[in-house]
Amino acid sequence: xxxxxxxxxxxxxxxxxxxxxxxxxxxxxxxxxxxxxxxxxxxxxxxxxxxxxxxxxxxxxxxxxxxxxxxxxxxxxxxxxxxxxxxxxxxxxxxxxxxxxxxxxxxxxxxxxxxxxxxxxxxxxxxxxxxxxxxxxxxxxxxxxxxxxxxxxxxxxxxxxxxxxxxxxxxxxxxxxxxxxxxxxxxxxxxxxxxxxxxxxxxxxxxxxxxxxxxxxxxxxxxxxxxxxxxxxxxxxxxxxxxxxxxxxxxxxxxxxxxxxxxxxxxxxxxxxxxxxxxxxxxxxxxxxxxxxxxxxxxxxxxxxxxxxxxxxxxxxxxxxxxxxxxxxxxxxxxxxxxxxxxxxxxxxxxxxxxxxxxxxxxxxxxxxxxxxxxxxxxxxxxxxxxxxxxxxxxxxxxxxxxxxxxxxxxxxxxxxxxxxxxxxxxxxxxxxxxxxxxxxxxxxxxxxxxxxxxxxxxxxxxxxxxxxxxxxxxxxxxxxxxxxxxxxxxxxxxxxxxxxxxxxxxxxxxxxxxxxxxxxxxxxxxxxxxxxxxxxxxx
Amino acid sequence: xxxxxxxxxxxxxxxxxxxxxxxxxxxxxxxxxxxxxxxxxxxxxxxxxxxxxxxxxxxxxxxxxxxxxxxxxxxxxxxxxxxxxxxxxxxxxxxxxxxxxxxxxxxxxxxxxxxxxx
Numbered sequence: 001x002x003x004x005x006x007x008x009x010x011x012x013x014x015x016x017x018x019x020x021x022x023x024x025x026x027x028x029x030x031x032x033x034x035x036x037x038x039x040x041x042x043x044x045x046x047x048x049x050x051x052x053x054x055x056x057x058x059x060x061x062x063x064x065x066x067x068x069x070x071x072x073x074x075x076x077x078x079x080x081x082x083x084x085x086x087x088x089x090x091x092x093x094x095x096x097x098x099x100x101x102x103x104x105x106x107x108x109x110x111x112x113x114x115x116x117x118x119x120x121x122x123x124x125x126x127x128x129x130x131x132x133x134x135x136x137x138x139x140x141x142x143x144x145x146x147x148x149x150x151x152x153x154x155x156x157x158x159x160x161x162x163x164x165x166x167x168x169x170x171x172x173x174x175x176x177x178x179x180x181x182x183x184x185x186x187x188x189x190x191x192x193x194x195x196x197x198x199x200x201x202x203x204x205x206x207x208x209x210x211x212x213x214x215x216x217x218x219x220x221x222x223x224x225x226x227x228x229x230x231x232x233x234x235x236x237x238x239x240x241x242x243x244x245x246x247x248x249x250x251x252x253x254x255x256x257x258x259x260x261x262x263x264x265x266x267x268x269x270x271x272x273x274x275x276x277x278x279x280x281x282x283x284x285x286x287x288x289x290x291x292x293x294x295x296x297x298x299x300x301x302x303x304x305x306x307x308x309x310x311x312x313x314x315x316x317x318x319x320x321x322x323x324x325x326x327x328x329x330x331x332x333x334x335x336x337x338x339x340x341x342x343x344x345x346x347x348x349x350x351x352x353x354x355x356x357x358x359x360x361x362x363x364x365x366x367x368x369x370x371x372x373x374x375x376x377x378x379x380x381x382x383x384x385x386x387x388x389x390x391x392x393x394x395x396x397x398x399x400x401x402x403x404x405x406x407x408x409x410x411x412x413x414x415x416x417x418x419x420x421x422x423x424x425x426x427x428x429x430x431x432x433x434x435x436x437x438x439x440x441x442x443x444x445x446x447x448x449x450x451x452x453x454x455x456x457x458x459x460x461x462x463x464x465x466x467x468x469x470x471x472x473x474x475x476x477x478x479x480x481x482x483x484x485x486x487x488x489x490x491x492x493x494x495x496x497x498x499x500x501x502x503x504x505x506x507x508x509x510x511x512x513x514x515x516x517x518x519x520x521x522x523x524x525x526x527x528x529x530x531x532x533x534x535x536x537x538x539x540x
Numbered sequence: 541x542x543x544x545x546x547x548x549x550x551x552x553x554x555x556x557x558x559x560x561x562x563x564x565x566x567x568x569x570x571x572x573x574x575x576x577x578x579x580x581x582x583x584x585x586x587x588x589x590x591x592x593x594x595x596x597x598x599x600x601x602x603x604x605x606x607x608x609x610x611x612x613x614x615x616x617x618x619x620x621x622x623x624x625x626x627x628x629x630x631x632x633x634x635x636x637x638x639x640x641x642x643x644x645x646x647x648x649x650x651x652x653x654x655x656x657x658x
Contacts, residue, residue: 172561172620174628194620197613293606335607339546343614346621 006162013159014362018381020149020156021359022388023135027146028355029392030132031202032348033125035333035341040125042088043480044403046463047119050474051090054111056261059084060254063271065114066092067253070276074098074105080273084257085111091119093270121413122403127421128396133210136418140213147214150207156358157199160192167193181364188357191350198347199354205331208324234321238301238311241280248279251307260285263312264298273304281305290315294322295329356389382437387429390444393491397451398424400484404458438498445495452488456481544648545602549595549615551645556591557616557623558638559584570631591642592616598649 033040042048054062066082074080074096083093092109108117127136134142161167171193174186192199212219212227223230228240253271261268266287274282281304286297294315301311317325329335333344363381368374374382402420406413428447432440459481460466467473468481561567563584568576576584595615600608619641627634 169564169566172557172564172567172624172627174624176628190624194624195617198617293610330610339543340611340614343611343618347614347617350617350621 009159009162013156013163016152016159017156017358018362020152021355022384023145023149024153025352025355025359025388026135026392027132027149028348028352029396030128032345032352033396034129034132035345035348037125037129038088039476039480040128042476044122044124044400045119046465048090050087051085053087054085056258059261059268060257062092062111063257064252064254065111066094066109067250069107069109069114070094070096073107075277077105078275080276082271082273084268084270086267091117120403120408122417123414127399127418143210143213147207147210150203153203154207157203164189164193181361184357184361184364188354188361191354191357195347195350199351201330202351205327208327209331235313235317236296236321236325238284238299238313241274241282243275244279246279247277248281248305250276250281250304253283256283256285256302256307259309260300263300266290266298269297276304279305282310289334291335293329293335294325295332295334296325359385383432384429386432386440386444390441390448391425391428393448393487394428394444394451395421395425397448397455400455401451401458404455404462442495442498445491445498449488449491449495452484452491456484544651545598546611546615548645548648549599549611550619551641552591552595552598553615553619554623554641555638555645556588556595557620558634559591560588561623561627562635563588567627570627571634602652
């Protein structure tokens, strides 16, 4: 690190971007997909059809059926979580925790009968959503890794702004037909600068959503480490109640559901039953958040035995607590309707493109001269680039494909889907190590395109109610397939571009003439693409 | 109401950014094959910033001052992406597209004014 402030920042930008680039790309891709988490989940559970919303007595009766099931299957649990049927997801989604360290239980019930719903076992969009901030690692580890990457991302963003010399003059500049380093740098700048408000917002709020985990000291000191007491005082959760350790029968939840619905005008999303069977049991009704930026669910706590209403949490947050919920709300964008959601999604894609062009630039800036061998670090970076930029989308496509092609009654089906995802990713990351770099790019991108097409084909062939086969089926399937076709087209275009690419004549001519002799290192994409390796500290 | 406000935001943003873009010599030359005159540059810049500000006001009034700024930023980014791609692939279409965008923004706006005023 030497020279001017800007050069130091360029150094910081280059290396902070490189070390977290691949993980960030995965976080951005899965996070962008998570804007459509409910839709992806619904697509992955084609057995579910949309239903009319239930009225209060029907919802209460469904909740009763859930409690009956839980009393039988999870009598010892510390907490029951009952996702109530919604028009888009007409099932009872049950989840229970027995004790720390034990895997939680999970079941889906038909709300009309209380028996287990007949549908394929899948994690759906929740897998991508959790991967976004846990990377499929143990939650604590995953969140720390993602958090550190996000903090370094913030460093890379700020240092990138400082490094960019002509932020206003080059605001609209994308010279796609110039030398590769120039075009890639333009693409990196354009995707970074045009969506900069989004990038700063999403990175900062992303860190904030988990800030209490990264910086627990305030809560540790003021509340003696009792997070729940802090959350309750902030007004985010209802006051926790310790178990009395005396058994008592749980009050019928049906009437509680009806009273909750009469109190708060929002849609009732789920019930949490804390310490069921205890004299101090609590039933908490959690509603969908009202339309607003803030991510705060209204909640009502009932005494689980007497049925007395203990506490109603609405929107009475203090400024600091409200700031926090607005930041998480902005990050998750639950408030966004179709069009605004599409803009958020587009910004997410620009984030993916910014990270991808950034890590490619690092390797473009270090291409060997015509008579040099590529050094090991460069080859590693090149292979990792292909393994993530083509490999991750391929893995996501295989995840969708597995959802359609695995036998519906396969034991551990949800895990098989995830295994398919990681299996595909590992293969896609290893193959580029043994292939010439340009071929590997071309093959990787083409493979993603073919896999997306395969997803569409599998969807149409295996879903009897697909809108293309049945006039007027659920339009979700048509939209999903259209998005897949669009992705297939984009990746096919990219593959074609790599295949057909030739460096602009005037820049590469002399080197091309020189390279007619003994052919150098095959890893270099093409000798003509390698400009003289001069360091421009401000560019990659 | 929401889709029409968003359409107005997108149209205003596109026209504004196109004007700011054409006030830069490099892009002006790409589109019109000549250098921009000083007066034209000033006019384009004034219009561009005014339209960006107008877009914020429209979003704030139409969507409330909580959602408005979010939508304003989103529309600016979306319009800018479209503009950059158009400028790169079909620079000749930038000026007509900006006029069309301005026209498209005017439709929902005039409708909104018309329905609010009586």
